[in-house]
Amino acid sequence: MPYRGRFAPSPSGHLHFGSLVAATASYLSARQAGGDWLLRIEDLDPPRTVPGSAEQIVTTLEALGFEWNGSILYQSTRVEAYQAALTRLLDLGLVYPCSCSRSELLSAQGASKPGGTLRYPGFCRHGPRQRFPVEPMAIRLRVEPIPIPVEDQIQGIRIFDVAGKVGDFVIRRRDRLYAYQLAVTVDDAAQGITHVVRGIDLWDSTPRQMILQ
Numbered sequence: 001m002p003y004r005g006r007f008a009p010s011p012s013g014h015l016h017f018g019s020l021v022a023a024t025a026s027y028l029s030a031r032q033a034g035g036d037w038l039l040r041i042e043d044l045d046p047p048r049t050v051p052g053s054a055e056q057i058v059t060t061l062e063a064l065g066f067e068w069n070g071s072i073l074y075q076s077t078r079v080e081a082y083q084a085a086l087t088r089l090l091d092l093g094l095v096y097p098c099s100c101s102r103s104e105l106l107s108a109q110g111a112s113k114p115g116g117t118l119r120y121p122g123f124c125r126h127g128p129r130q131r132f133p134v135e136p137m138a139i140r141l142r143v144e145p146i147p148i149p150v151e152d153q154i155q156g157i158r159i160f161d162v163a164g165k166v167g168d169f170v171i172r173r174r175d176r177l178y179a180y181q182l183a184v185t186v187d188d189a190a191q192g193i194t195h196v197v198r199g200i201d202l203w204d205s206t207p208r209q210m211i212l213q
């Protein structure tokens with residue numbers, strides 16, 4: 001299969017150094033393999049998108065000599081594809097609405113873990129826990145307790161317990177925005193991405209995206 005890599009920054013500010021490292025590594029990997037390197041702007045979250053930042057990132061990449069194949073994919077133009085994926089998951093019975101607020105989930109766990117991922121305890125698995133839920137609700141994916149092996153050329157193979165560590169995760173947020181995990185999985189598939197080179201901060205996200213795949 002021909003190598004197709006990508007760089008997918010969020011336009012939430014300037015291209016910072018960590019992103020530049022990820023861009024360089026993914027670019028060189030793709031070019032070394034004689035493959036394509038695509039650029040995707042992950043501008044799916046309007047509250048976090050800084051106006052002008054997408055253009056600034058593109059200009060910076062151009063100035064540094066990066067050359068991408070094809071046109072830039074903007075996630076803000078892809079809502080229909082995410083909706084189609086969600087509809088398919090609904091039809092398959094793999095997702096459910098969740099009425100829990102963040103504060104309810106925090107108090108259920110006794111203590112908050114700032115910055116950490118909270119495991120969703122599955123309160124709404126058999127129907128929204130609130131008797132009269134406030135619309136709209138978040139949509140969660142049912143995660144089965146199956147170990148997920150992830151293979152990485154630097155980290156090696158690691159087995160993730162998504163059900164135990166993360167639980168059923170959100171694929172469409174309460175504010176009706178599609179979650180990163182769903183959007184990135186749909187777009188990687190649509191763009192035929194074969195290899196992902198990215199920062200280790202996204203290592204824990206990989207098994208969630210593999211479950212969605």
Ligand SMILES: [Zn+2]
Nearest residue numbers: 098099100124
């Ligand atoms: Zn819930």
